[in-house]
Amino acid sequence: MAGKDEAEPGRVRPRFQAVVLLLLVAILFVLAGWALITVGSRSQVPSSDFVKLPTTQLSSKGERVVFVSVSNIAGQNGLAVGVDGYLKTASGAPVAGAKVYMTYYLQDSYRTQVATTDQNGQFEARFPMNWTGGLPLTLTYFGDDQHQGLAQTFSIPGDSS
Numbered sequence: 001m002a003g004k005d006e007a008e009p010g011r012v013r014p015r016f017q018a019v020v021l022l023l024l025v026a027i028l029f030v031l032a033g034w035a036l037i038t039v040g041s042r043s044q045v046p047s048s049d050f051v052k053l054p055t056t057q058l059s060s061k062g063e064r065v066v067f068v069s070v071s072n073i074a075g076q077n078g079l080a081v082g083v084d085g086y087l088k089t090a091s092g093a094p095v096a097g098a099k100v101y102m103t104y105y106l107q108d109s110y111r112t113q114v115a116t117t118d119q120n121g122q123f124e125a126r127f128p129m130n131w132t133g134g135l136p137l138t139l140t141y142f143g144d145d146q147h148q149g150l151a152q153t154f155s156i157p158g159d160s161s
Helices: 009-035
Strands: 039-041 065-074 080-089 099-106 109-116 122-131 134-141 150-157
Touching: 065 134, 065 150, 080 134, 080 150, 099 122, 109 122
Parallel strands: none
Antiparallel strands: 039 122, 065 080, 080 122, 099 109, 099 134, 134 150
């Protein structure tokens, strides 16, 4: 008969298996968290991609404008690498030659890039990172004598689904 201090063969194994199982679950949890990082930098972010957001006030003159069909640009891996959309008047006419400022959070600070709309009012910018989940993105058009300014925040999905 075994004494109280002696371990029973059947009891040692389940404790060892439980510890191994808990360790495996912890490792999988860490790996899953790493894989779901919201914003991943592809490389060192070139500072030439960024501009200072102007401090001028939005124009209140002219016709109202709207951002239309703002969506992500998917890269080869299916993750978002940028954004595109349209700037149009409230009546649906494209706003050509407009500067659209795109502000988002990257590497511990807010970054701003600028794109100019084409003759159809379309703008596009590629970002120096890809992301999963939603990327909060503020689009700003300061307006001019013919068009009112507009600032609007979107949550851009990071995958194409």
